[in-house]
Amino acid sequence: MSYKTAKKIVLLVLISVLMLCVGGKVFAAKPDEAAQKEKPAPVANEAVPAAGETVAKADPNYDPKEVIAKVGDEVLTREKINWMQENASPDIVKKIADWWIETELLYGDAVKSQEMFQDDMDKYLFELQRKKLYVVKFVEYLQMKEFVISDEEAKEYYEKNKATDINLQNVGQATFTHIESDTLEKAQGVLEKLKAGGDIKELAKTESIAKDAKQGGYMIKIGFGVIQRRFGSEMAAQIEKAELNKLIGPLKNKNEKYEIISVESLKKTEILPLEKARKKIDATLLGKKREQYFSDYRENLKKDNAEKIYRSPILDKIVEQGSEPNEVKK
Numbered sequence: 001m002s003y004k005t006a007k008k009i010v011l012l013v014l015i016s017v018l019m020l021c022v023g024g025k026v027f028a029a030k031p032d033e034a035a036q037k038e039k040p041a042p043v044a045n046e047a048v049p050a051a052g053e054t055v056a057k058a059d060p061n062y063d064p065k066e067v068i069a070k071v072g073d074e075v076l077t078r079e080k081i082n083w084m085q086e087n088a089s090p091d092i093v094k095k096i097a098d099w100w101i102e103t104e105l106l107y108g109d110a111v112k113s114q115e116m117f118q119d120d121m122d123k124y125l126f127e128l129q130r131k132k133l134y135v136v137k138f139v140e141y142l143q144m145k146e147f148v149i150s151d152e153e154a155k156e157y158y159e160k161n162k163a164t165d166i167n168l169q170n171v172g173q174a175t176f177t178h179i180e181s182d183t184l185e186k187a188q189g190v191l192e193k194l195k196a197g198g199d200i201k202e203l204a205k206t207e208s209i210a211k212d213a214k215q216g217g218y219m220i221k222i223g224f225g226v227i228q229r230r231f232g233s234e235m236a237a238q239i240e241k242a243e244l245n246k247l248i249g250p251l252k253n254k255n256e257k258y259e260i261i262s263v264e265s266l267k268k269t270e271i272l273p274l275e276k277a278r279k280k281i282d283a284t285l286l287g288k289k290r291e292q293y294f295s296d297y298r299e300n301l302k303k304d305n306a307e308k309i310y311r312s313p314i315l316d317k318i319v320e321q322g323s324e325p326n327e328v329k330k
Helices: 003-022 033-038 078-084 090-112 120-142 151-161 184-195 200-207 224-231 233-240 274-304 313-320
Strands: 067-071 074-077 173-181 218-223 247-252 258-267
Touching (some): 074 078, 078 090, 173 184, 173 200, 173 224, 173 233, 184 200, 218 224, 233 247, 233 258
Antiparallel strands (some): 067 074, 173 218
16 A cells, blocks of 8 residues: 555544534535435325424334444444435435545454554544543533522622623623824823814824824724723723713723723723623633632642653653743644
8 A cells, every 4th residue: 555545534423523523514504406406395195294393204104223223343324324415316325425435444444554654643643532522522521511609609609799800791882983092191282172172083183193083083883892801891980970062081091001091982881780790700700610610620630640650750840940841732
């Protein structure tokens, strides 16, 4: 067997193992359009699937254990085809079966081949990829663990975070004009010009260093979440309590620049009542519990297998020296 042929086999096997292990739907992305067009209209008294039931399972002739193809001891049943694509039309069943037979045959030759890997590196990296597929699936399984969020936990989170967590709020918004300066002195100079009768939108075009200067520094109906991300939480708080059409500033934004602002419209943020925020609280706490569970699982796994693990002293030296090792090849 030539090296190029072996490489092709490796590629085919990798693709096949990936699709089989990760659980992707092989043909589910694009249903057979021709079959869809030729699908006959329902006949009177024909079995109709109940809600949530597939057509295949509603078919009185559907036998999940029906053998569609075999390669040695490996069997492809109707049920397994349905796992790959529900309600597959006959021509799609044929395509799946033919693909499955070739995959099984190629896989059988691949695992027996002594020539497929040219060196130890090829073999090691191949095996590492196979392990990663299992790990990815296992991590997904671990991170879907269910937890019960008690009323006490939800209430405690609500009281601690209702003033800062935007998921527990109907976030307000503001329309305002701003002029950004790189020094306090320049901002104070802009303020004097405004107090002398200058128009803030016109001055923004010539005085502001912000990206929106050409638009006159005008920001319309911007949510406070966006305002916080762009300007910082302190400046957002000042905008939310500002009087309409009154100049405020100079205010320091999160980038250590100075802002003069005139707020033209304002809808203040409202805190949701606990009962309306409960689903979001439960989702947040469930995520935190799953994250903690997975973190504890990994640490306990290392402790339980400590006698099996060897770490070179050089690894600790790397940490002590503050060096960052090169990114591990994925």
